[in-house]
């Protein structure tokens with residue numbers, strides 16, 4: 228039985244470990260923190276009797292690798308799929324606007340939704356529709372030096388359309404502003420979601436906590452296939468000869484008996500254990516934070532599953548019965564505020580947007596600050612992303628940051644993990 232060490236127990240590491248275990252490889256997974264899941268996990272607070280995720284995660288129908296992974300570990304039934312376009316946007320004066328394609332089939336649902344989106348003028352709506360139609364014939368690789376903002380301006384999108392539609396889409400998919408994100412990355416995402424297939428934009432919503440959906444059954448799967456999972460074991464250094472990694476040192480010991488290693492840690496963590504990895508071309512992507520605020524209410528008053536806010540620091544509110552999750556992406560300006568300041572800001576925003584919201588209905592609040600939530604797919608970083616092969620024959624790279632062609636997402640992480648495992652299976 229060939230032996231593989233996987234470094235990192237996020238979704239890229241778990242995906243590679245599961246696929247290798249399925250193919251009779253003996254996997255040892257080393258994870259620095261006490262928990263698995265990396266940037267995708269849930270926590271239970273016994274004092275508050277409150278289970279919450281580190282952040283609301285949304286999947287899309289075009290997440291093929293992620294759906295394969297969930298099928299493999301047997302948890303795909305813990306999600307539900309939303310097949311119609313229906314998003315309610317609320318502004319600060321209590322008006323609602325709808326992006327709704329209900330009762331039409333693709334692509335007319337999409338065009339209908341845009342043409343009726345009254346936040347924009349008619350000519351702005353026509354211009355947005357025109358861009359989507361034109362996208363079919365756009366090669367994202369030809370946009371490699373442009374930011375999203377420059378690209379949208381070239382395509383005559385008005386300031387209003389950028390502010391009230393494109394900005395929301397860019398921040399939701401790339402966790403970065405149009406001024407920072409690469410146009411190539413955004414165009415790829417748009418094509419994957421809206422053009423390349425008829426169902427790419429369907430939302431897949433987790434019905435269980437993230438750890439229950441992605442982690443617990445993967446752990447069991449790997450262990451049932453003779454794998455070892457070692458948490459709280461941080462890899463500190465990789466020793467190598469010319470062409471191969473020879474030894475892995477951790478805070479608890481060392482490993483020398485293996486055929487392959489998969490590094491499934493973020494790029495900054497890889498630099499620490501193997502500074503030579505980068506050679507002369509060290510690329511460090513910028514990371515952006517996401518703030519998540521989970522609120523438990525003593526009442527159920529919302530009648531929709533999610534809402535988007537216009538002109539607010541809050542972008543999304545997701546409703547799960549009496550619990551709501553509020554998402555602030557690209558949250559650099561707010562991430563260092565204290566819990567009290569953030570709570571006040573959130574409650575004020577909720578009261579402005581929902582006449583029925585009252586802070587006296589709030590039973591518990593949890594604020595999670597993920598400072599390094601996702602990397603910014605800037606034009607420079609997109610061009611420098613590394614493939615799965617390293618300079619060492621027995622070291623394969625995985626992680627959402629490798630050049631999967633996708634932004635910093637679960638799908639990118641899982642795809643990279645599968646690609647790394649397949650590379651070993653091929654060898």
Ligand SMILES: Cc1cc2nc3c(=O)[nH]c(=O)nc-3n(C[C@H](O)[C@H](O)[C@H](O)COP(=O)(O)OP(=O)(O)OC[C@H]3O[C@@H](n4cnc5c(N)ncnc54)[C@H](O)[C@@H]3O)c2cc1C
Nearest residue numbers: 235237238239259265266282284285462627635636637640
């Ligand atoms: C709040 C939030 C919301 C998000 N929302 C979405 C969403 O809606 N949709 C979506 O698709 N994506 C979303 N993402 C992004 C997604 O979670 C990540 O892209 C994905 O989880 C990255 O997985 P990964 O395995 O590449 O890296 P990570 O999850 O970072 O895993 C790397 C692991 O390596 C471990 N490690 C690091 N150094 C060492 C070492 N020296 N030794 C051993 N182990 C080490 C770390 O502890 C970690 O567990 C969100 C992320 C956040 C934080």
